[in-house]
Amino acid sequence: MSPQHLARAVPPASGDPRRGIVRTDAALAAPELAEVVARRGRAAVRTAVRAAQDRARQGEIAPDEVVAAARQALEDQRAATEVFNATGVVLHTNLGRAQLGPDAVDALVAASGCTDVELDLASGVRARRGRQTLDALSRRVPDAAGVLVVNNGAAALVLALTALAQGREVLVSRGEMVEIGDGFRIPDLLESTGVRLREVGTTNRTRLADYADAVTERTAAILKVHPSNFRVEGFTSEATITELATLGLPVVADTGSGLLAPDPALPDEPDAATALRAGATVVTCSGDKLLGGPQAGLVFGDADTVERLRRHPLQRALRADKLALAALAATLDAATTPTSVAIHADEAELRARAEQLASLVEGQLPVEVVPSAGRVGGGAAPGLPLPGWALALPESYADRLRLASPPVVARVEAGRTLVDVRCLPPDRLGEVAGAIREVASRA
Numbered sequence: 515m516s517p518q519h520l521a522r523a524v525p526p527a528s529g530d531p532r533r534g535i536v537r538t539d540a541a542l543a544a545p546e547l548a549e550v551v552a553r554r555g556r557a558a559v560r561t562a563v564r565a566a567q568d569r570a571r572q573g574e575i576a577p578d579e580v581v582a583a584a585r586q587a588l589e590d591q592r593a594a595t596e597v598f599n600a601t602g603v604v605l606h607t608n609l610g611r612a613q614l615g616p617d618a619v620d621a622l623v624a625a626s627g628c629t630d631v632e633l634d635l636a637s638g639v640r641a642r643r644g645r646q647t648l649d650a651l652s653r654r655v656p657d658a659a660g661v662l663v664v665n666n667g668a669a670a671l672v673l674a675l676t677a678l679a680q681g682r683e684v685l686v687s688r689g690e691m692v693e694i695g696d697g698f699r700i701p702d703l704l705e706s707t708g709v710r711l712r713e714v715g716t717t718n719r720t721r722l723a724d725y726a727d728a729v730t731e732r733t734a735a736i737l738k739v740h741p742s743n744f745r746v747e748g749f750t751s752e753a754t755i756t757e758l759a760t761l762g763l764p765v766v767a768d769t770g771s772g773l774l775a776p777d778p779a780l781p782d783e784p785d786a787a788t789a790l791r792a793g794a795t796v797v798t799c800s801g802d803k804l805l806g807g808p809q810a811g812l813v814f815g816d817a818d819t820v821e822r823l824r825r826h827p828l829q830r831a832l833r834a835d836k837l838a839l840a841a842l843a844a845t846l847d848a849a850t851t852p853t854s855v856a857i858h859a860d861e862a863e864l865r866a867r868a869e870q871l872a873s874l875v876e877g878q879l880p881v882e883v884v885p886s887a888g889r890v891g892g893g894a895a896p897g898l899p900l901p902g903w904a905l906a907l908p909e910s911y912a913d914r915l916r917l918a919s920p921p922v923v924a925r926v927e928a929g930r931t932l933v934d935v936r937c938l939p940p941d942r943l944g945e946v947a948g949a950i951r952e953v954a955s956r957a
């Protein structure tokens with residue numbers, strides 16, 4: 515054992531009254547911690563107290579700061595910290611993609627106890643899991659006779675190809691061998707399920723004939739992936755779903771971003787209804803991108819194919835939880851979503867919002883309202899500009915705003931911190947201004 519390992523094996527600290535470090539039982543009884551003991555239990559608080567006693571021994575904190583340090587450490591163990599998205603990127607993967615709307619939030623709370631997720635209350639017998647959500651999906655995409663919800667977009671794609679092509683070959687264009695983020699690549703994901711991918715065509719041009727020439731008796735399906743997070747420009751072409759459907763093989767279309775019907779503001783984004791009408795056998799996409807709902811994977815198709823996916827053993831490992839199902843149903847039935855509102859926001863309205871934010875911090879520091887280029891983000895509509903407005907602050911503010919309460923995640927551009935107002939809820943600008951004032955008062 516190295517000396518460091520030996521040092522770790524020393525029994526945990528237990529107070530040291532001679533050095534002014536509070537004893538563990540006395541700390542647990544302190545009023546500042548008693549309420550935390552009631553909520554979190556003795557064991558968790560004791561662990562935090564011992565860690566704080568250790569820090570006091572090492573001289574990292576003063577001996578009389580043990581209780582406060584333990585309390586802070588326990589507060590820092592929050593499940594998640596709400597942050598304000600001032601990046602101008604509507605679907606920010608690091609910030610959890612889509613913000614849920616009020617109906618979806620209510621649905622989450624309502625579903626947090628016991629629910630009828632798999633029970634028909636009228637007859638008292640077991641019912642199709644999440645049928646309300648499936649019905650809502652069918653209402654929104656009438657072209658799909660079959661619908662299914664799983665954990666996320668990647669799960670939807672894996673399930674579709676495993677059920678349709680395990681042990682066989684799937685054709686995919688070289689221009690659609692996409693990496694979806696954090697080093698995860700669609701080809702690797704699919705090969706991990708026992709599907710063999712056969713690449714056809716070239717990076718910039720793939721024609722129907724490239725697919726037709728590659729078909730053999732081993733071919734089980736054709737995969738069409740929407741290159742959602744990059745764009746190839748210039749001398750390019752890809753075979754369409756309509757063309758691919760003529761080859762007589764199942765066509766799986768991974769549209770990715772979750773648009774259910776065409777959106778004129780997002781002309782290059784594929785949508786589920788159009789893909790099905792063009793002849794796709796199965797369409798897969800995410801629930802927390804352009805759809806604006808919780809993390810989920812959606813599957814659309816004909817009734818028989820979707821039933822085949824639903825009966826596949828893997829489906830049970832990928833099924834959506836009751837909270838996601840509830841939030842998704844409410845999102846689908848809502849008139850709009852925060853995601854859609856942010857993408858379609860009117861530029862003049864954004865400017866007025868930025869000016870309102872400026873007026874709330876004015877006097878404290880020099881502020882300037884400036885144009886700011888937002889993005890859809892989240893692997894959707896790459897290159898589509900979203901002209902908006904921001905509050906410009908000194909560059910050094912970005913780091914400190916992230917540590918303010920509540921945290922504000924802004925964007926640094928050309929030596930300035932831009933607080934882009936596109937994704938800030940208009941009724942919460944006061945809280946954002948409060949965070950900015952907090953940072954300014956310490957600057």
Ligand SMILES: *Cc1c(COP(=O)(O)O)cnc(C)c1O
Binds near residue numbers: 666667668671739768
């Ligand atoms: C985002 C995306 C995925 C992955 O979806 P998740 O919901 O993140 O699992 C797969 N394919 C495409 C084309 C995507 O855009």
